[in-house]
Amino acid sequence: MKVIKRDGTIVPFDFSKIESAVNKAFNSVHNCDAPEDFIDYLKVTSSTFEEDMSVEDIQKFVIYSLGEFKYYDVQIAYTEYRYKHTEERLIKERILYMKNYQLNGENAATSSASDPNANITLKNVANMESEVYKPTNRRTQRIMLYDEILKLYGKELADQYIKDLTSHIIYTHDEASTPVLKNYCEAVTLYPLLFGSDSLDGTKTESPEHLHSFCGQLVNATFLLASQCKGAVAFGEFFNFFDHFAVMDYGEDYDLIENEFADTEVVKKRKTIGEKIIQQFQYIVCNWNQPAGNRGAQSPFTNISYYDENYWHAMFDEFVFPDGSKPLWRRIDYLQRKFIHWFNDYRSRTLLTFPVETMALLTDGKDVIDKAYKDLTTEMYAKGHSFFTYLSDNPDSLASCCRLRNQINENVFSFTNGLTGVQTGSCNVITINLNRLTQNAVKENHDLGAAFNDVKEVLTEVVERIHKYHIAYKTMLYEWEANGMFTASKAGYISMQKLYSTVGLNGINEAAEFLGMKCSYNEDYKNFCQLITGTISELNHKNSTKKFQFNSEFVPAESLSSKNYNWDLQDGYWVPSDRNLYNSYFYLASDPNTSILDRFKLHGREFTGKLDGGVGLHCNLDEHLSQKQYEYLINYAIEVGCSYFTFNIPNCQCDDCGHIEKHHFGVCPKCGSENTTDWTRIIGYLRPVPKFDKERYKEALTRVYHPASNLKC
Numbered sequence: 001m002k003v004i005k006r007d008g009t010i011v012p013f014d015f016s017k018i019e020s021a022v023n024k025a026f027n028s029v030h031n032c033d034a035p036e037d038f039i040d041y042l043k044v045t046s047s048t049f050e051e052d053m054s055v056e057d058i059q060k061f062v063i064y065s066l067g068e069f070k071y072y073d074v075q076i077a078y079t080e081y082r083y084k085h086t087e088e089r090l091i092k093e094r095i096l097y098m099k100n101y102q103l104n105g106e107n108a109a110t111s112s113a114s115d116p117n118a119n120i121t122l123k124n125v126a127n128m129e130s131e132v133y134k135p136t137n138r139r140t141q142r143i144m145l146y147d148e149i150l151k152l153y154g155k156e157l158a159d160q161y162i163k164d165l166t167s168h169i170i171y172t173h174d175e176a177s178t179p180v181l182k183n184y185c186e187a188v189t190l191y192p193l194l195f196g197s198d199s200l201d202g203t204k205t206e207s208p209e210h211l212h213s214f215c216g217q218l219v220n221a222t223f224l225l226a227s228q229c230k231g232a233v234a235f236g237e238f239f240n241f242f243d244h245f246a247v248m249d250y251g252e253d254y255d256l257i258e259n260e261f262a263d264t265e266v267v268k269k270r271k272t273i274g275e276k277i278i279q280q281f282q283y284i285v286c287n288w289n290q291p292a293g294n295r296g297a298q299s300p301f302t303n304i305s306y307y308d309e310n311y312w313h314a315m316f317d318e319f320v321f322p323d324g325s326k327p328l329w330r331r332i333d334y335l336q337r338k339f340i341h342w343f344n345d346y347r348s349r350t351l352l353t354f355p356v357e358t359m360a361l362l363t364d365g366k367d368v369i370d371k372a373y374k375d376l377t378t379e380m381y382a383k384g385h386s387f388f389t390y391l392s393d394n395p396d397s398l399a400s401c402c403r404l405r406n407q408i409n410e411n412v413f414s415f416t417n418g419l420t421g422v423q424t425g426s427c428n429v430i431t432i433n434l435n436r437l438t439q440n441a442v443k444e445n446h447d448l449g450a451a452f453n454d455v456k457e458v459l460t461e462v463v464e465r466i467h468k469y470h471i472a473y474k475t476m477l478y479e480w481e482a483n484g485m486f487t488a489s490k491a492g493y494i495s496m497q498k499l500y501s502t503v504g505l506n507g508i509n510e511a512a513e514f515l516g517m518k519c520s521y522n523e524d525y526k527n528f529c530q531l532i533t534g535t536i537s538e539l540n541h542k543n544s545t546k547k548f549q550f551n552s553e554f555v556p557a558e559s560l561s562s563k564n565y566n567w568d569l570q571d572g573y574w575v576p577s578d579r580n581l582y583n584s585y586f587y588l589a590s591d592p593n594t595s596i597l598d599r600f601k602l603h604g605r606e607f608t609g610k611l612d613g614g615v616g617l618h619c620n621l622d623e624h625l626s627q628k629q630y631e632y633l634i635n636y637a638i639e640v641g642c643s644y645f646t647f648n649i650p651n652c653q654c655d656d657c658g659h660i661e662k663h664h665f666g667v668c669p670k671c672g673s674e675n676t677t678d679w680t681r682i683i684g685y686l687r688p689v690p691k692f693d694k695e696r697y698k699e700a701l702t703r704v705y706h707p708a709s710n711l712k713c
């Protein structure tokens, strides 16, 4: 027999180690060694073990034997001794981790124990703190969910959950970030803010009565809301609320008199109304980008939405503030334009990551109906601003980037909750490794049709299981909610019922390639993508109830992509050799033969139509296009049904003089320095490339950035 040690190494079995441990336990209780007959029993019995055993198994055997011989006091001493050692070992390991974190020379993302995240700029004690207990957090989360599945569905499914996780068929997102249960991300209504923030944090703050106090309370609420979820917080009504308080300070026509002074002559540096509004934008955005102490020194992920006139009316015509006033489109239009122009300019002075912005445009299926907003969108892209566009021919869904696309089941107004349509999000995300699943399903099948059937069968089983895991997780969330643990929901910012349980997809390209297909526009690949998204969507629909709603999303998988790739590689599965992680789009981001238009087509309705939670196209370009070219691409996106996209052109900052331009430069045009840093979207959000974890960093170098000349129109 051999012994498997905790670090995985295998050593020959050595009975003297058992003897010494047992003698220590007897000595601690009875001041003498263990009786000889007991030692003989252990020796004889252990010599009959045939299979290799882990250290834990051997210890369990000793504890059991002590019980058999009725040495109960020694049994307790031995067990306590063992626990103490486990605890000491864990602490020593964590101390070593902290030492390595400081000295390993890697950035914060790469130094992460798991779930690396590029949303951290500098290593420091605050982000180190959140890393130290990630492995323990993961175990805690796992055991909690195991117990709940056991309670709801029995041991077989609970065991299967662990098996699905450890065999890397599925991955539960953000398991390690916290030991407690939290929602994944949430799009909130700001309506409760009008009743004071007492309900969110217990401080007796009154409802704001001025624009500045609103902005202050909004920032505070953002940090409080972000601390109650794992991911993003989206504000779909940001401009409506900003408008409400701007009216309180400057009157109903403030947008028409923006050049008038807002201060009296007593103030040294007098500001106009327009300047005051910009000042508040700056105040909010700069605060949103501050690292948050309770998020491991990450700033909260924030999202805001712009709407064109038609979309806005469809969403907010019913909306009324508690004082009976309503937001006015003319002023919202003014604020949205002011913000987007200001933010674009501001990013030339300092590169800020948040908020992620989404422009929602309503189409008639052929064109954007509001031409003025179509122009604004293309104008801002041409000016180098980086934001998402969401195109929909029906305002029944909202892309808040909190989750990419969410069906709005009912957009009902009430005086206690405001408009319910903006509240959405995801309470938990479990992602399927489609490459591994496909290779497990298809053993010796070379006929594509038969292979598709096999994949469908296994996929159905896995999705049915994931839905049950999700139900178990959300059941616990509901319980914690009932116990008052989510003040965000108690106060009415979010609605637990409206949060989706999300089935994520990763490795679909690699699965298709394994089956011999090319990830380009061709019938086989299209059919395969439809098979995967269609099967999941059908099951989501079938199993959704009012309390438990499912959707599916092609997850960006910032760090999961490289984990799945490496796990599969280690376990002998086929992985493509031309990349170091699984791709995050229907097209291959590293394929120079996929044109700009192909990318839109491969994210069009034929591929994404059944993906009920959506997918974001981050179209990498080497340089900014003209307004006309962007217009052409929006028209093309409408034609092929690509509903959610952004353009990603690296921005560049000089490390010496701080000069920023919205394109890459090798030598600083201002000071001539060659020390420059590129900023690009790691996946969904803008970050400096050197802050990426090492796998994403490698991948970033393989991305194809098309020059503008590749788009002929």
Ligand SMILES: [Zn+2]
Residues within 6 Å of the ligand: 654, 655, 656, 657, 658, 659, 668, 669, 670, 671, 672, 673
């Ligand atoms: Zn410079």
